[in-house]
Each structure stands twice: as structure tokens, then as C-alpha cells.
Amino acid sequence: MMRITVTVNGQVYERDVPGHRTLLHFLRQDLGLTGSKEGCGAGECGACTVLLDGHSVNACLVLAPEVDGRCVETVEGQAKDGKLSTIQDAFNRNHAVQCGFCTSGMVMSVQDLLVRTPKPSDDDIKEAIEGNFCRCTGYLQIIEAVRDASGRTEGKGGLKHA
């Protein structure tokens, strides 16, 4: 067991963890922050994406002891004062959510993107979420939501009627 001190969504936590505990397991089981999901446990699907010192990472491929003294942001830290974040709001408005299991990780990847690239191109968006699998939406409405969150409204699709 090792004692770690970690700041998660601005709150400081001190916990004893075994060396082999992953950050994802730590967040979900030890801290009860179950917003981050496990879709594969092998860094392929991105459902567990969180920010570690501001950078998106797969929480399943980080060991909990590694985050000692560092800052983690999860989807639970997005909404503030009872209001959805800009990204969450855009996802809602653009119907970028279906089953919701990829959503937390997707939102965190987009958070990382918009901090480093406030006006992303479609290619930037696709690159940023390429590591986040979504089996429901086909990604289009997610991409539209990211455009929307970055203040870009062109390219919005919509159902056509014939």
C-alpha cells in the first residue's frame, strides 16, 4: 500500500492504494466517481478518458500511485453551479448522446481539444476523439456538437424529408 494525495476536480483526496491499482479503478471504486467508464481496460476505447494535469489520458492505463501529487479532472467536474458546461450543453443540444457509455470520456477528450485548439477544424476534432469509440451515434452529431461548442455553426446537418 502507498499513501497518495491527489486533487480530483479541485477536491483533495488522500488514500492508501496498492501499487497495481489503476487510476480508473481508483476513481470508480475508491472515490466512487463512476462517471468514467471501463470499455476495454486496454487503452483502445477511450471510455475512461480523464485529464491528468490537463492532458487527456486513458485512466485504465495509469497506475494510481503515479498520480500522487497531481491533478485529475473527470466528467464529474464539468458541470458547475448546477449548470452544464459549454461542452455538455453543446452535446445535449446536438443530440450527441445515445447510450451514454462513451459520453464521459468523449467530453473529456473534447475538453482537452478545446483548451489547446479553441477553433478546431473537423480534422482536429476527428483526431481528438479518434481514441474514443462510440458504437451508437456514428460520431456525426458528436462532431457537430464540438463545432457548436467552439462557436462554429456551419456544417450542421439535419434530417432531410423527401
Add this chain to the structure above:
Amino acid sequence: MLEDATPDTLKHVGGSPDRIEAAAKLTGQALYVSDMTLPGMLYAQVTKSPHARARIRGINTSKAEALPGVRAVLTGAELEYRIGLYVVDKYLLARGEVRHFGEAVAAVAADTLEIARRAADLIEVDYEVLPPVLNHMDALKDDAPLVHPDLGKYDHVSAVFTPIPGTNIANQSKLRKGDVEKGFAEAEWLIEREYTNPSVQHVPMETHVAIAQWKMGDEVDIWTSCQSPFAVRNLFCYTFRLPLTQVRVMVPHVGGAFGGKAGIHLEPLVACLSRKAGGRPVKFQATREEEFSLLPCRSALTYRIKTGVAADGKIIAQKMTMYWDAGAYADYAVNVTRASGYSAAGPYEVPNAWVDAYTVYTNKPYGTAYRGFGHVEFFWGLERHMELVAQVIGMDPLEFRRLNTLKPGSITLTGEKITPNTGNPTKCLDVVAESIGYGALTAEETAREKATGCKIGKGIAALHKAPAMPPFTSSSIVLKMNSDGTVVVNTGLTEIGQGANTSLAQVVAERLGFDLAKIRISPDKDTDRDPYDWQTVASKGLVLAGNAAILACDDLLAKAYEVAGQVLRAQPADMDHDGEKIFVRHHRDRAVTFAALAIGYAYPDGNAIGGPLIGVGRYIAQGLANLDKETGQGNCALDWTFGAHGVIVEVDPESGEYHVLKICSAFDVGKAVHAEILRGQAVGGMVQGLGTACCEGYIYDEQGHLLNPSFTDNKIPTARDLPDVIESVAVETPQLDGPFGARGVGEHPMISVAPAIGNAILRAVGCELTHMPMRAEDVWRAMNQAAPIDNWITKTPNKSCKK
């Protein structure tokens, strides 16, 4: 129920209100079974077979039992229970013999996941490895080993399914219409080919997971990530011979399903572990790897089609033979076989038709329902075939399809007559053809070809599907009015991401004339609380539950009007209502609020009438019956949803690499109830279809080991894999018995994406693909007419799939 549609005045239906549970999912607050822990909960793990087929000579569990923290160990020896949807052929844990790679042979529940895993690894199984039968065509041979020697003894739904004891055939479905041999004799052309595809994994982002607690007095509580709580409850009770009152199934948010969670899977085993552990709750969640082989997949298919075409291009006879690879257990595969069999000709009229569809057991992970229920698979062959037939007879493929589509007056394979309200496949084809500029390249496209050295091709494919469900399928809705005049909707239809809750809320708000904000529909489902719905499958949810919702609204209003009539001293016929109150039509100030009526109307002196307002609605499919087992004739379709995809593809003729430049998808949905949710289904399904078309599939070695049970070697499309341009179009030919004219469209977008791409590749580089997925290498091989790679074990295995 079309008579209820008043398109000019619709306030909610047809719009795109916020998804009801979006905020919960976006904040991470939505609870999935994966996220749940209960007091005293144990964690389960299973020991799995490393062999495709082996006799179990013995299992030694002593080391596992001795491990501190282990609370229950089970093997098949003490679980003499079988489960099965239609053919009851599967033990909870293998007994005597393992029948596929990854099959569970023992299970453990322990204080922690780590202890459970260690214990499961300590269980020693002594196997005698037996030669497996892996290829479903080999399994039909006389000397093939029998996957289920006891097939003749299994309970099965005999009104619908026909297992053939002494063979590997779990079911044979037949359809006979007209005289196919006479049709062939009259035909100008006869074209016969075979098309194949491997097993595919659903890949819900949340793997299968269940928590069960077997309590005192055989009371069982189950929390499960599933599609169909009532099906789980009923099948569970059948297996354990329990009355339905003793089992409660609860389904919170579900992280994707796609058919893989339609039936019953982990729940009975987890419940048995709980019973063995003295009633402590037990949780089991499959790893991603287990999702591929412990849990079921989509069946592989070999589809042989022989078509007779008259001189004018009309199809006059077609003989269709399907060989479905069930894998080790029949599960849904027998019903996939049946439903595909009666739809096998697609949205085309075939006057003389013959279908034999077989479900074949093999020693591979078993097949189940998967979005499209067989149609993704057989439409691959059918719509490639239509293209090749058109080519052979020298007719444009679009014209050939248009000539043969089902039109009002046409008779389907099962003898059903198409009406003007059945839907319009021809229009869907026309819409997508126009969108992609079918038939010719634009100047811009020609210039692009010159600049890139790539070839551009345009292809189309049509599709159709009716819900595959028993003719007596029903659904019900209960509306409970709160004392503030808001309404709670109870339904057994689950929300699995498809938007059922939001769409049902729209229907209820529309029918009641209430604001959407007044409608509450719980994200979770509970067999004790919610009224019956058969299953959340088959694209039937909106139609059946939607109609039930309309009737429940009418019932609620009628009851409210009855009380209001006394309060206002008016007849129901003389009253009207808005979202707040019921009033006398010509004296609007004589009114009583719904809030005042909701739990009983109290006069100023306290004297009261009425009581809590509860509206009940039920709907059952009208006029359907089982098909005749010998001829397949009858009326089996709740509704037919037609559609088409048009695709522009760019192919590198040197490498076979290709990219979809544009796809347009059109579906005759009757009425688009929620435009953005519909588009989400259309695009999401299309991209899932793209995965099936381009890269997904199970790959085995010659011993039947699954070689790609993970995302490392089973890729699914990412955001980078989208076509450059995506269009979704709703055609709206109203369905007479659909809510506001609507039809289901959950599965359809995935169907026929692959053949549309295959047809476009044919146009681009002239190669004929008969196997999907179409990997770049497959295209390259087809262009060079080299032998296809065969590492799917859909044909005779060769030695190309060494690990």
C-alpha cells in the same frame, strides 16, 4: 394509428426536443449496472474453456475453495439447469463437454474481483480435446461430429421451429410460393451465386453485466444491463421453475446493446452463485475479451441465390438457401433463420420463390440477435446479387431494382399484399440515387480521378425489414397523474440509447396536449413496477408502445373527463382541455385543473369524488399469425420499413484501399417522430454497417481458437472512418397502424451499407466481391482475381490463419 395524426397541428411529434436522460449521461450521474455496488456484494469470475470442443474428464476446485475470501464455487456438475429462448440447449456451465472456445466451465464468487480471478485461475479442468466442427458447411456432412447429440430431447417451441435430431441442424425454415421450377423453365436468364460473411461482435461499450441476489424463500432480485427485463424474468423463472412473482428484474441505464443483450445471458449463473454464497448479492461483468466469446455474437452466413429473370428484366423465380452458423447454441439464431427466411428476397416481388433456411450448430461462440436480425447478413448477398444479375442481363442496376420493387398490389414472399400505406422502396432508391448523382461521374469527380489516380464508383442498395416477433407480441403503458397535474409514464420498454423514452414522452405529450416538461418517464425499468412489454428489440418499440401510449392517454383523459363532468356539470362531449385544465367548451371559465382532479377531486367541504387518475393502454399487433411451417405463407409483419443507401466510393486501383466519399441513406419511416434521434439512428446504424462492411469479423485458427477477441485485432469504426459527406433522408408514407403514422427504424440503417459499398467498388474498379467484410486486401485480391484469403472459417479452412 393514422387516424390520430393531424400533421398541421402537431406540437411535439416531429420536433427535436432534448433527450430526456442526456443531462444525466453527460454529467456521469446516470447509473449503469457497471457502476453499482450493493452492501455485502461479491464479485464473480469464470473459468473458461481454451478448447473449441473437449470432453470434461474432471474439474478440481479444491485450490479455489481453499483461497481466503472465496464464498462460492460452482461447476456444471451441480447446475442441472438449461436455458434457451426457442431451443433449450444450453447449460449454465458446461456439463460433460465444452462446445466452444471461451465457454464457461466453472464460476467463483469472492470478496474482491482480484480474489475471484485468482480463484478462477486455480480451478483445474482436465480436458480430453476432441476434433471440433468449425465450418457450418462441414457440419452438414454425414460424418460431421454432432455438437448436440441430444438435440431430439431438448424442449423447443415446436409451433415455429423444427430441429432435426441426429444432425447439426437446430432449425429448418421453409417457404414455398408459386412454382419455382416452372419459373426457372420460363426464365430468359438463370444466375446463381453464393455469398458469405463471418460472425461479428456487437461491441456495446458497456459489456454484459449483472448483479443478482437470491434471497430467502427463493425471492430473486436481478439488476442487469439488458434489453428485455420481462424476457429475462420469464426465461429465468422457466429455467428454475419459479412463479413470476418471485423474480424481479431491474434495468437501469444500459450502455449499448444492439441485440446482444436481447435475451438472457449472465443472470442465471450469477443468481446461482448468490444462492450458493448464502444469498449475498453477486456481480459479474464480462471483460471486453469475454464479451467476444463467453457472450454471443452475430451468426456467420452462407447464402446461395439462384434467380430466374424474364426477357423484360422481371424476376420470375428465385431459389434461396441460407446456412446460418449458430455456433454452439441455438439462442436467437433459429429465429434469425426464420425471420431472414421469410424476408430473403428483399423489397422485391418474386412470383415463384423457394427458401430453405438452416440453422447449423458448430463448435464456435454462439450467435444471437444483432441489429438487423439477419438482414445485414443476407442483404449483403442479396443486394450484391441484384447488382450482378443486372450486369449479366445488361440492365442498369437501379432500373432493374425499380422494375422489381414491391409496389401497391405486389404480393410478398409470405403472401401479404402491399398497400399504398405499406411504404415505398422505389422512392427510397430514387432519393439516394439522385443524391449521389447515380449513373455518371461529375466533371469534378472525373478531375479528381485524374489528380489522384484513384477510381470513383457509385453504388446503391435497397433494404427492408419487418419486426421479427411472435404474432401475439404486446406492449402496455401506465400513466399516473401526480397531484400537480404532471404525468409519470411507466413502460417496460427499455432505453438503450435508441431514444425510446424521449419519443414515447413526445407521443404522450402530443396526445394529452401537455407540455413535454410535464411528462416524466423513468430511465430505469422494473418488472415489479412497469407494465409488460415483450422485448426491446426488432424496431417495434415505437409502434407497439407508442400505440399503447396513445390509448393510455385516451384512458387517462376519459377518466379525468368523467370526474370533471361531475364537477363542472357537463357531459364529456361538451368539454375540452388544455395542458392545465378541463373546461366547458363554450364557457372556458367553467374549468377544473388536472391538478385538482389528479388524486381525487375534493369539494370545499372536504367531500371528494374520483381518485388517483391512472390511464392504462395496451396494444397488440393486429391480424398476425404464425407462418405455415411447410410453406411459410401467412401474415407475419407488423410493418415493413423500406430503405436504401447510395454510396460514392474512391478506390486505389493499385492497393485496393478505398474510402467512402459520400453516403445518402433514405428510410420510409412513415412519420419522423423525433428528427434528430432519427438521424442519430440513421447515422449510427450506417457507421455500424460500415464496420461490418469494411473490417469487422471473427477470425479463428484451425482448432477453433478465436484469434481476435479484443479491440487490438477487432477494429470498429472511429471518428476518422466517417464518409466525407453523410445525408439522412426520411420518406414519410404513413403507416395506418403506426402512432402518428410512424414505423420502426432502429435496425434498418445498418442493413445494406455493405452491398452498397460493394456495388460502388464494382463500378469503380470492376471487381466482384462475394465475401464481406471487404478489407483493402480483399479488394486487391478481387481486382487481381487471386484466391480470397480465408481466415474466417466460413469456408473450408486453409492454412492461411496461423497465429
Add this chain to the structure above:
Amino acid sequence: MLHEFEFRAPRTRAELLGVLADHGGLAKLMAGGTDVIVNLRAGGIKPRVVVDVKQVEGYGALTWSDTDGLVIRPATTINDLLRMPGLRERFPLLVACAHDLASYQIRNRATVIGNIVNASPCADMAPALLCLDARAVIASQAGEHEVPMREFITGVKRTVLLPGEVLDRVVVPASSVGARGGYAKLKRISGHDLGLVAVAVHKHGGELRVAVGSAAPTPVLVSGLKETDDAATVVAAAQAAISPISDLRCTKEYREHMVGVYIRRLLREVA
């Protein structure tokens, strides 16, 4: 869920080398963890101690100088490399290979050195480092020694590293600045995937080099070609150097074919 192990995060190189010396083959070095943790989860390795190298003083440094060239140390992630100012101008091939490695999140964790030490035939960083004449500096309690990158990987998941040794840094010489290069990778989807076969082409001072991934037990370097050689000559030289197999990802024949396709494509693109 991972099996139990002890986690160590030494702060100095001496401490790191001490831990390695103490535990020998039972210690597993971890940098970004994107291969190691995957392997731990799959049970492919069962070390007693996992040693995180990222806390070691100086291991986060990524430096460039005209004399020493580019020095990449164990904690340098792929995205650290991609964010380094001026890198694209100096080493375009390095950027091309780094950019094609896995997904964005993975590139935030995966390290250049980890990618090399993992020694997969499909390691994306290998083709660039081979072409650019990179050198591997290996440290142990016995001291430091250097091997050329082309000798570092010896087989599938095998390197020259011995127990107790660490790949302390990779040095890309300043003399490789000015080279032009490109990278092409065959994948099963357009999104992140490991290379079914991958080709790097490198032109520098009249010399042409080709490196091929996933077509032999190790990434393969073909050097000594001339920029003026025609495509057929280059393809033939590459084909002679590789020994691809058929596996579940694709066949030997297609790997061979695509090596030719990509060489021709890159020769056109890399002016």
C-alpha cells in the same frame, strides 16, 4: 484488473539502477505504461516490481543542440515530441511517424523510448529512428554504452537490453537535419490501428533509405540506396530485406505488395 506488484518510482538515475540491480529480471520498467499495463492486464508479464522511470530526475528533458543533436529521454511522450518547437523542420520523418502512433490520449502517455524498448515489429517510432541514424545510450550500474538503433531491436519484443540496464536516451544526430522523409502505414481502419505494414522513406544528401515495419521480426532498414535510384530498384532492395508472414491481420503477399505500393507512393511524395 492487474495482478499484484510493488510500484516503485525512483527519483534519481542511481536509485533507478539500484532498483534494477536488486530485482534483476523480476523488475519491469514502465514509462508511459501504454504497452506495459496492457501486457500486465493480459497476464503476458508478471513482474514483482514495476518501476516507473518518469520521476527520475532529468528523464523528462527533451533537448536539441547543434552539437549533440536531439536527445530523447525516457519520460518524453510522443506528444511532447510533437509539441517541440522546430522539430517538424528538422526531422519531418520523426513527426510523421510520431503522429501516426495510436490515438491522441495514448500519445499523451506513450513514450518514444518505450515504443523502442517494447520492440514490436510494428513500432511506429522505429522506422524514423532507423533512417535518422539514431543511437541508443544504455545505462547500468556498470556505466554507459552506446549502440546504433539498427542493432538495438534484435527480435520480436527483444532488444539488446540486459537485466539491470535501461535505455537512458536516444540521440538523433544533428547531421540528420535536412533530410526529407515520409511515412505510410497500412491500417484496417482510418482510425488508430497498429501498422499491418509500414514504410518510411528518407532522402538525405543523395542517399536514400527505406525502413519497413511489420514485415520482419524487427523493423528493417535498407540503406545505401541513392536518391536517383528508380522505384523498381528501391522496391527490389526493400523486398529482399524483408521476410513478412501471413497472420490474422493480412497475408504475406499483401504485405509484400503494399511495401512496393508505399515505396512508390512515398518516392513521389517526398521530393
